Amino acid sequence: MGGANNRSGHRVWRNARLATIVEGAAGLGIVEKGAVAAHDGLIVYAGPEADMPAAAGQGAETVDCAGRWITPGLIDCHTHLVYAGNRANEFEMRLAGATYEEVARAGGGIVSSVKSLRAASEDELVTQTLPRLDALIAEGVTTVEVKSGYGLDADNEKKSLRAARRLASERPVTIRTTCLAAHALPPEAKGDRDAFIDLVAGTILPEVAAEKLADAVDGFCEGIAFSPEQMARVFDKAKALGLPVKLHADQLSNLHGAALAARYGALSADHLEYTDEEGAAAMAKAGTVATILPGAYYFIRETKKPPLDLFRRHGVKMAVATDSNPGTSPLTSLLLTMNMAATLFGMTVDECLAGVTREAARALGLLESTGTLEAGKLADLAIWDIVRPAELVYRMGFNPLHARIWRGQ
Numbered sequence: 001m002g003g004a005n006n007r008s009g010h011r012v013w014r015n016a017r018l019a020t021i022v023e024g025a026a027g028l029g030i031v032e033k034g035a036v037a038a039h040d041g042l043i044v045y046a047g048p049e050a051d052m053p054a055a056a057g058q059g060a061e062t063v064d065c066a067g068r069w070i071t072p073g074l075i076d077c078h079t080h081l082v083y084a085g086n087r088a089n090e091f092e093m094r095l096a097g098a099t100y101e102e103v104a105r106a107g108g109g110i111v112s113s114v115k116s117l118r119a120a121s122e123d124e125l126v127t128q129t130l131p132r133l134d135a136l137i138a139e140g141v142t143t144v145e146v147k148s149g150y151g152l153d154a155d156n157e158k159k160s161l162r163a164a165r166r167l168a169s170e171r172p173v174t175i176r177t178t179c180l181a182a183h184a185l186p187p188e189a190k191g192d193r194d195a196f197i198d199l200v201a202g203t204i205l206p207e208v209a210a211e212k213l214a215d216a217v218d219g220f221c222e223g224i225a226f227s228p229e230q231m232a233r234v235f236d237k238a239k240a241l242g243l244p245v246k247l248h249a250d251q252l253s254n255l256h257g258a259a260l261a262a263r264y265g266a267l268s269a270d271h272l273e274y275t276d277e278e279g280a281a282a283m284a285k286a287g288t289v290a291t292i293l294p295g296a297y298y299f300i301r302e303t304k305k306p307p308l309d310l311f312r313r314h315g316v317k318m319a320v321a322t323d324s325n326p327g328t329s330p331l332t333s334l335l336l337t338m339n340m341a342a343t344l345f346g347m348t349v350d351e352c353l354a355g356v357t358r359e360a361a362r363a364l365g366l367l368e369s370t371g372t373l374e375a376g377k378l379a380d381l382a383i384w385d386i387v388r389p390a391e392l393v394y395r396m397g398f399n400p401l402h403a404r405i406w407r408g409q
């Protein structure tokens, strides 16, 4: 599937209620008695049914939505979806009292996923990832960002990015790939972080860029990973290669990762539990989106919440994502993620829904093409069996998706 022949067709979804999530509208940009028209995979009209121009509906196949709600297709803008095996054993160790850091020191943690990924073929990675992707798709997700970061050498980073790219030919979904080579120190680096950063900037990123395997570059800036100075070297190379950057920042301590990301005009800074006011102000000024990841906070029982009030006060845009990964967030439900963002962090329903649509698109640099119901954007839609949008955030473990449309189909 995928490709040009999937983008044909002319359809109108009528008798619907729309949460358009357009920028600047009050709340969710709600349209009662709405309609969406799509032609060749693009939205040509989204608004009140009574105002739809005749041309938008002419010759179209019409779908009666019977009063159901239509939102933009959901976007998961931060995942580590491609990995091999899982780490349920470490979960058991943590339940018996070990901390995430202790597990890592006992040979578990990211490095155990590196071993498994290196041992898996590209085909095996695709096969193991598809059930996770399918779980997201089943909830109306139409765009997924997928990071590397369990390869940690040129060949294995490229293998995981190729596997990620292949997901888009296996399923009707948009995939954006991110090279997260600066995720952890592989065993063969023997503790030399600077030498590994040389490898990332000098070899891995150039090879990944030469094969056009990544749409962005990410890193893990943390005491247990890489310093701001080391991340800056990775970002300098990314910029030189013409790739936008993102950052895992301030998750477990405040290394001023948010401000670093902002200085490089990052698309997003993610986690942000320890971000301070300076970091929030810098992000607002740079237009760097704050990606809120409640799954990891919940799963490793963090205690410090991201400073949402600072983000609101400074006008930082907030996305919400699963952070789906085997170690700290084995989560493949964006609906449950919204519930966690609301329950654990106090995000509002409107913030949650914008966070998995418009702001997630912004965090991927895709706002021009998706994330809202607006003429000119891709016809990526989710149609829900609900009577009010809050139901999408309120429920836990229930999926009210009625239909999912990707590029008009």
Ligand code: DI6
Pocket: 109, 110, 113, 183, 219, 220, 248, 251, 296, 325, 326, 327, 328
């Ligand atoms: N932060 C996280 O929480 C994950 N990666 C990262 O940079 C952890 C990934 C793992 O434990 O496998």
Ligand code: FE
Pocket: 078, 080, 248, 323, 325
């Ligand atoms: Fe992550």
